[in-house]
Amino acid sequence: VSVTANYLHKAKAKDFSLYNIGEPKDTRAAAPVKDELKALGSSARYVRIPIGKNTLDPIIISSQKVVDLVYDPKSGKLFHTVWASDFRPWQDRDRSKPYITPKSGMLPPKLARIMVNLALGTNPNQTVLDPFCGTGTVLMEALLMGASVVGSDISPDHVEGTQINIGWLKARHSNLKDSIVITSDAVHLSKQISTQVDVVVTEPFLGPPNPGRAAATNIAKGLDKLYLGALKDWSKFLKPGAKVVMVFPHFKFGKNSVPTGRFIDRRENLGYNLVRQDLFFTRFKEGITRQIVILEKN
Numbered sequence: 001v002s003v004t005a006n007y008l009h010k011a012k013a014k015d016f017s018l019y020n021i022g023e024p025k026d027t028r029a030a031a032p033v034k035d036e037l038k039a040l041g042s043s044a045r046y047v048r049i050p051i052g053k054n055t056l057d058p059i060i061i062s063s064q065k066v067v068d069l070v071y072d073p074k075s076g077k078l079f080h081t082v083w084a085s086d087f088r089p090w091q092d093r094d095r096s097k098p099y100i101t102p103k104s105g106m107l108p109p110k111l112a113r114i115m116v117n118l119a120l121g122t123n124p125n126q127t128v129l130d131p132f133c134g135t136g137t138v139l140m141e142a143l144l145m146g147a148s149v150v151g152s153d154i155s156p157d158h159v160e161g162t163q164i165n166i167g168w169l170k171a172r173h174s175n176l177k178d179s180i181v182i183t184s185d186a187v188h189l190s191k192q193i194s195t196q197v198d199v200v201v202t203e204p205f206l207g208p209p210n211p212g213r214a215a216a217t218n219i220a221k222g223l224d225k226l227y228l229g230a231l232k233d234w235s236k237f238l239k240p241g242a243k244v245v246m247v248f249p250h251f252k253f254g255k256n257s258v259p260t261g262r263f264i265d266r267r268e269n270l271g272y273n274l275v276r277q278d279l280f281f282t283r284f285k286e287g288i289t290r291q292i293v294i295l296e297k298n
């Protein structure tokens with residue numbers, strides 16, 4: 001109790017939360033700590049975990065600056081939450097951007113950001129291309145990381161939508177770099193690309209939503225043909241060592257799934273080296289798993 005009270009006093013806590021690990025509803029530790037704090041001249045308030053929740057809302061921790069403490073009786077250690085993710089800007093980019101098309105798939109901005117980071121590494125000073133840009137999710141995350149972006153899509157509506165979304169983002173963030181968005185088939189993009197591209201980050205066309213099991217194998221074959229054609233075309237303008245971070249869908253049917261991208265194993269013909277293919281992203285109830293594959297132009 002004294003260690004906790006002293007810690008809170010030193011931290012100049014105005015609000016604090018305190019519970020034993022795994023017992024967010026047990027508030028017994030709060031009263032003696034508050035008494036000690038009072039003796040130290042502090043009137044910090046105790047913030048309870050809301051009913052039905054296991055932790056404080058991250059927004060309360062970050063915006064109200066609550067000192068959120070968790071005690072582990074087994075080890076005798078006291079833990080302080082030092083950072084909590086503010087999900088609101090992520091949710092905003094996911095749901096409140098002006099152009100949204102549920103039909104063309106919904107790449108979560110956090111996954112787009114992960115893919116951008118895998119491609120850029122520690123150098124944001126690069127140009128990111130998304131040749132299947134859809135609503136511009138990848139391009140927006142790349143811009144926020146400080147990259148320049150080039151986007152293209154076969155659908156003029158999506159090209160216009162991406163431009164509108166990027167305009168929306170630029171109105172909210174100053175100093176974002178340049179963006180170009182054009183209409184093009186990803187398989188013939190080399191004919192239109194005049195800007196230097198450093199990396200490709202893309203979630204390509206995933207086929208019709210929820211294909212039946214019977215159709216899935218043929219759909220996967222068709223998609224592989226598209227992906228192979230596109231990768232071959234991009235190798236015409238990518239520099240040696242340029243990274244491609246790309247989603248390959250696997251269609252899920254219970255415990256089984258129909259994958260795409262099997263051709264990657266014949267990569268000696270592809271013009272790319274395989275960097276990794278061990279990252280998978282699955283969302284509850286969604287009919288596809290996204291495999292994130294990283295290739296490098298050889």
Ligand SMILES: C[S@@+](CC[C@H](N)C(=O)[O-])C[C@H]1O[C@@H](n2cnc3c(N)ncnc32)[C@H](O)[C@@H]1O
Nearest residue numbers: 105107132134135137154155185186203204205
């Ligand atoms: C799954 S969506 C990408 C969604 C995007 N990641 C987003 O978050 O909005 C695939 C996109 O590929 C486009 N597309 C389909 N076939 C294409 C092709 N051959 N070349 C270029 N774009 C294509 C579709 O118009 C669609 O916008």
